Amino acid sequence: MLHRRQILWTLGATLLASSTAACATAPGASRAAGLQSEGFADVAFADWSDAEPEYLLFPGDEIEVATPTANELTRTIKVGPDGRIALPLIGQAMAADRTLADLESDLSAAYASQLVRPVVEVTLKTAGPMKVWVAGEVRTPGVYDMNGDIDAYQAVIQAGDVLPGANPGQVALIRRGPGGVRMMRVVDVRPRRGEPVALRRGDILFVPRSSLGELANFFTLIRGALPIGFNYSINGQYQQF
Template sequence: MFDRRQILWTMGAALLAYSTAGCASGQAAPRSQRVERADFNDIAFADWTEAEPEYLLYPGDEIEVATPTATELTRTLRVGPDGRIALPLIGQAMAADRTLAELEYELSSAYASQLVRPVVEVTLKTAGPVKVWVAGEVRTPGVYDLIGDSDAYQAIVQAGDFLPSARSQQVALIRRGPGGVRMMRVVDLRPRRGEVVALRRGDILFVPRSTLGELANFFTQVRNALPIGFNYSINGQYQQF
C-alpha cells in the first residue's frame, strides 16, 4: 500500500505529459464546459480541442529500432516499466515520453560515435495498454488500464464508482493536447443521465466533492510532490487521499 505522497507522485507522472503551457488550435469546448482562469490562479489550460496530439511512446509499447546501415543491430523491443530500452553498443536509452522522430534523432546521435552512417528508424509495432488516472471522490483512486473502448464513466466504475459525496455532474477531464499543451473540460458523468465521453491514453479524471475549486488544490498538491525525474514504475494498490 502506497502512502499519500507516493499516490501524488503517481498522479504527477501523468501531469508531466501536460507540462508545456500554451494554446491549442481547434474547436473550443462549449462555454458551460470551460474553466474560468480566475478559479485556478496560475494553472494555465489551453482551449479544448478534439485534435489528436502526436503519439508519445509509453511503457509497454513494442517498437522496432532498425539500423539500415548495420542490420545486425536491428532489434524489436518493448519499452520497459522505467520507460527505457536497451540497445547494442549504446546501452540503455529513454524511449518513453518521446515521439518516434525524437527517439530516432536521439538514437542516431548516440550511434554517431559507433557507426560511420548512424541511421536509425523507429517503428511502433504494438501499442501498450491505455492507462488513465482517476482521482478524487471515487472508492479506489489510482491508475487503470482501459478495457476495450471504455468511456469516462466506465473508468469511474473501474475505480469503484462514485462515493456518495461525489459531484458526478462536474467531473474534470484533463488531457494532453496537440503540442503538449494541457487542456481541461468539465463533463457530466451521472449514471444514465450524463455524457458518453471517450478517453485517451494519459487522461486524468478528477471527481470533486463540492466544487471544481478543489481541482486547484489537487494540482498544487501534485506539483509540490513531483519527483525530479519522470518515474513510470510507481504502481500497485492505491488508497484514497
C-alpha cells in the same frame, strides 16, 4: 478516439479536497478563466481540442529499432517501466514521451560515435496497455487499464463509483492536447444524464467533492508524483503538474 494504450503506474494516496464556490462552464470549453476567478491563477489550461496529437512512446510499447547499415544491431524491444530502452553499443536511451521521429534522431546521434553515417528506423510494433487515472471522490482512486473503448462514466464505475457527497455532475477531464499542452473540460458522469465522453490514453478524471476549485489542491498533491507520460507543456516547456 485512441485505440492505443498507456503506461503502468499505481496511486497509493487518497486525495485531499477543499470546498470552494461552485463554478460552471459549457462542455468542451477551457476552464482557465473560471479557476483564476476563484484565486487559482496558477492553474491554467489550453482551449479544448479533439484533435489527436502525434503518438508518443510509453512504457510497455514494443518497438523495432532497425539499423539498415548494421543489421546485426537491429532489435525488437519493449520500453521499460522507467521509459528507457537498452541497445548495443550505446546502452540506455530515453524513449518514453518521444515521437518515433524524435527517437530516430536521438539514436542516430548516439550511434554517430560508433558507426559511419548511421541510419536508425524506429517502428511501433505493439502499443502498451492503455491506462487512465481516476482520482478524487471515488472509492478506489488509481490508474486503471482500459480494455477497448471506454467512456468517463465507465471509468468512474471501474474505480468503485463515486463516494457519498461527491459532485459527479462536475467532473474534470484533463487531457494532453496537441503540442503537449494540458486541456480540461467538465463532464457529467451521472447515470443517464451526461453525454458519453470517450477517453483516451493518459486521461485524468478528477471527481470533486463540491466544485472544481478543488483542482488546485489536487495539483499540489500530485506534483512530482505523476508517472512517465503524464508530462505536459506549459509556456513551451515540458514539466509535470
